[in-house]
Amino acid sequence: MKILLRLVLVFALTPVVYAQRVNLDFPGLADKAREVVDVTLDGALLRLGSRFLSDTDADERAVRDMVDRLEGIYVRSYEFGSDGYDRSAIDAVRKQLGPTWKRVVSVKSKTRDDVEIYTDLRGDKIVGLVVIAAEPRELTLVNLVGPIDLDKLATLEGQFGIPRVSKKGDRQ
Amino acid sequence: MNLEHELRAALRRKSPAPGLAERVLARAHEVPERRPVRRAPWAVAASLLLAVTLAGWGAHRRAEGERAREQVLLAMRIAGSKVAYAQQQVRGISK
C-alpha cells in the first residue's frame, strides 16, 4: 500500500512533459534546392544509430551521451541557386512554436547566416530545440526533441578534429 | 587549411542519375527509353523475400546501423556548429 501511495505521489508530482516535433518540410524548398541534407531520426532508428556510435572514440561517446536522451533529430538543409528561396518557410516554422517556446538567440549578419535559436522550456528544463539558419542561398532548419544542453551541443563544434575557438578568437 | 586539399574534395567527380547511357542511346536512335519490366506483385514479393534471406538480416542491420550513425553525426555536427556560431556572436567573438 505504501509503495502504491509512493508511486501515485511520484506520478502526480512529476510534471508531464510533452516534447514537440516541429514540421520542417514545406513545399517548394527541396524541389528548388540544388542540394539537400535531410535527416529524420527518431524511435528505433535513432536508437540504432546511437548504438553504432563508437565506444572508443571520445567524440562519438560525447555525441552518444547527448543523443541517448533525445526522442528525435530532424535536420533539413538546402542550398539554392542564385534565385534563392521562399523565406515564408521561416515564418511557417516560427508559427508552430507555442507559448512554451522562447527565442534565446537571434543573430543578424550581412555576411553570414542569420541564426535564431528557440528552446521549448518546461520549468527550467529544455525539452526541445529549433535552430533556423538563413543565408541568401542556404537555409538550415534543425529540430531536436528531448532534453538538451545547449553548451554541450555547442562543444560539438570542437569535436571531430575541428579546432575550438576561445572567447578571444584564438585557436586552441 | 589546405586549400588544394579542400578543392580536391569539393570538386571530386560526381555521378549523374543512373541510366545515362540509355538516355544517350535513346536520343541517338530516337526511340522511347526502355520501360522497366513490370512484374506481378507476388513475384516481386517473392524476390524481395529471397533477397533478404540470402543477404542475411545481420548484414542489412549493420549497414542500416552505420547509415543511422552517419546521419546522427552529421545532424549533431550541423546543429552544434550553428549553435556555436550563434553563441560566439552573442559573446562578441570577432574574426
Next chain:
Amino acid sequence: MYAILEARDAGVDTLQRARQGDHEAFAEIVGSHESMVYGLAYHFFQDRGRGEEIAQDVFLQLYRSLDSIESPSHLLFWLRQVTSRRCIDAVRRAKIARPVPLEAVELQSVIKDADPFLERKLRQLVADLPEAQRLVITLRYQEDLDPAEICRIVEMPINTVKSHLHRALTALRKKLGDH
C-alpha cells in the same frame, strides 16, 4: 604488368566493339567516364540539370564520332576537351548572369574549418569565378591534371593556364580569409 596490359586490351576491345555498333560496349564506355564528364559540367555550372544536359550532348557526340577515337587515352582526352568546350559554349550562348556576389558567402575565418558546409561553399566560390578560371580550376582539381595537360585540352598557351590557376587560387584564398 600482365594485369595492366589486360586492362588496356579490355579498353581497346570495348572501343572496337562500340565502333562496330555494340550498344553494351558503348554503355560500358559511358559508365566508365560519366562521372568525369558529368562532374566537370556539374562543377562548372553548379547545376544538375545543366550537368545532365551537357553530359548527354557529349556522349551523343561521342556516339557519332567513335570512328575518330584512336585509343582509350585519346578517348579520355577527347571527352575532357569536348566537355570543356561545351561548357564554355553554353555559357557564351546563354550569357549566364554572374551569380550572387561573393560577399554573400564570405566565410568567417575563425571557424571556417568548423563549417560543415566548407565543400559546398568552395563549390559556390568556384562557380562564381570567371569561366576560364573556373574551367581550369575544375580540370586541375577534379581531374588532377597539370598545366601542360590542361593547356592541351583547353587549347590555351601554358602560361595563360598557369595565370588562370594562380588568379583563381588567389581569389579563393582571399575570400576564405586564408592569408
